[in-house]
Amino acid sequence: MWYYEKKLQYPVRVRECNPTLAKYLIEQYGGADGELSAALRYLNQRYSIPDKVVGLLNDIGTEEFAHLEMIATMIYKLTKDATPEQLKEAGLGDHYVAHDHALFYHDAAGNPWTATYIQGKGDPIADIYEDIAAEEKARATYQWIINMSDDPELNDSLKFLREREIVHSQRFREAAQMLIDEKDKKRFF
Amino acid sequence: MEKPKPMPEAYYSLLEKIQAVDFVLLELNLYLDTHPNDADAIEQYNESSYESRALKKEFEEKFGPLMNYGASYSDYPFDWATPPWPWQV
Amino acid sequence: MHQRDYHPYISPFDPCKPIEKKTYSTPPHLFLGFQEENSPQYKSAAEALKRGTLWPSLYDPYS
Numbered sequence: 001m002w003y004y005e006k007k008l009q010y011p012v013r014v015r016e017c018n019p020t021l022a023k024y025l026i027e028q029y030g031g032a033d034g035e036l037s038a039a040l041r042y043l044n045q046r047y048s049i050p051d052k053v054v055g056l057l058n059d060i061g062t063e064e065f066a067h068l069e070m071i072a073t074m075i076y077k078l079t080k081d082a083t084p085e086q087l088k089e090a091g092l093g094d095h096y097v098a099h100d101h102a103l104f105y106h107d108a109a110g111n112p113w114t115a116t117y118i119q120g121k122g123d124p125i126a127d128i129y130e131d132i133a134a135e136e137k138a139r140a141t142y143q144w145i146i147n148m149s150d151d152p153e154l155n156d157s158l159k160f161l162r163e164r165e166i167v168h169s170q171r172f173r174e175a176a177q178m179l180i181d182e183k184d185k186k187r188f189f
Numbered sequence: 190m191e192k193p194k195p196m197p198e199a200y201y202s203l204l205e206k207i208q209a210v211d212f213v214l215l216e217l218n219l220y221l222d223t224h225p226n227d228a229d230a231i232e233q234y235n236e237s238s239y240e241s242r243a244l245k246k247e248f249e250e251k252f253g254p255l256m257n258y259g260a261s262y263s264d265y266p267f268d269w270a271t272p273p274w275p276w277q278v
Numbered sequence: 279m280h281q282r283d284y285h286p287y288i289s290p291f292d293p294c295k296p297i298e299k300k301t302y303s304t305p306p307h308l309f310l311g312f313q314e315e316n317s318p319q320y321k322s323a324a325e326a327l328k329r330g331t332l333w334p335s336l337y338d339p340y341s
Contacts, residue, residue: 004257007204008275009212010327056222063215073276143303143340159340163330166338167219170307174223177312209323216332220313227315237323 002062009066010160012073013153019090021154022078023108024145028071028161030105030113033137035071039064041118041134045127048120053128053175060168067161072103074154124179132172139165193272196252200278203248207255210241279339280304305338 014021028034042061046054079087079101087096094110105113119130142162146155217234224230245255253268254261263269281301288296317333320326329337 003260006255006275007208007211009215010208010330011201011205012276053222056219059215059218059222063219069275076276139303139305146340160327160330162340163336163338166305166307167216167331167336169305170310170313170336171219171223173307174312178223205324205327209327212327213323213332216326220332224313224315229316 008070008073009063010070010157012070012077012157014074014077015151015153017078017080017082017086018151019079019082019087019092021149021151022075023090023092023095024148025071025075025078026103026106027108027141027145028138029068029075029103031107031141032117033134033141034107034113035064035068035138036105036113037117038134038138039068040115041120042131044118044120045131048122049124049127050179052178053124056171056175057131060171063164063168067164070157070161074157075103078154125176128172128176128179132169132176135165135169135172139169196273196278200252203244203251207241207244207248210237210244213237214241279341280306303338303340307336310335 030036039061042057042064046057046061049057079092082090082101084093084096087093095104098104107113119127121127121130139162142158142165146158146162149155149158214234214237217230217237221227221230221234249255249261253271254263257269261269280303282304283299283301285298286296286300288298313333313335317335319332320329320334326332331337
């Protein structure tokens with residue numbers, strides 16, 4: 001069960017109508033290492049992993065939906081009042097003829113989202129290592145999008161999202177350690 | 190039809206205060222998922238939770254419910270499903 | 279920005295202008311290990327939100 005809260009996790013502002021940037025950001029909406037993939041990957045893995053890491057998968061998976069909503073907000077704002085002509089110039093003509101201004105779960109090249117982007121192997125070590133890799137890939141994707149963007153306000157939100165990938169990777173690394181450590185061994189510092 | 194009015198500055202500033210406290214809570218939550226015995230972090234988590242509730246009470250009195258399904262009270266007429274939505278502001 | 283660099287092989291027959299030094303990110307979590315209790319935190323919730331983490335030991339600026 002989830003409750004919806006009428007707020008974004010982090011404020012999203014964009015400086016100008018810029019559908020070209022929206023086209024790149026769609027990679028993190030419906031792309032292989034995007035936020036939809038992340039949310040569905042973790043929330044699906046939590047059913048078949050030892051109890052001591054279920055909470056972490058549940059909570060990071062939930063945060064990913066908040067990130068998905070931030071990405072959607074960026075795309076929405078960058079394209080909201082763009083004319084078909086502007087969309088065409090941005091390379092979104094193909095998107096427009098199928099979807100108008102609707103968002104859709106596909107990557108920057110237009111490939112529709114597919115469950116083959118995510119893994120649920122059922123082996124706790126394999127699944128957590130998959131998750132660590134996924135966070136590093138998402139971090140890299142944010143870097144490449146920031147490199148393509150000259151909108152300082154948008155980049156501020158993208159840097160927040162990139163930093164979240166780092167924190168998630170840290171927690172998954174700790175989860176891997178918890179799975180490797182001997183049962184109930186107390187941790188001292 | 191009347192055009193919807195833009196939200197006042199106080200909406201954004203109070204919302205950002207909530208976003209900040211809730212972010213600390215989320216960070217502590219993920220941390221505690223892997224550090225369940227850190228008593229100081231649990232104390233900070235509970236204190237921040239109290240602070241978040243107070244801020245949300247103030248926000249909701251001014252700008253309407255933040256949460257659905259009964260987690261926030263409603264005014265009359267039902268004021269949950271009214272704009273603006275987070276992606277619109 | 280935490281990063282490493284390397285020097286790719288450059289052939290006289292490479293058509294694009296060679297990039298002599300390439301870099302890649304090595305964010306701080308790669309070196310942190312299991313996070314210690316009571317790690318120093320950012321002073322305010324607003325700063326933590328701005329940085330995207332509560333702990334300076336996990337912060338990696340990028341530009």
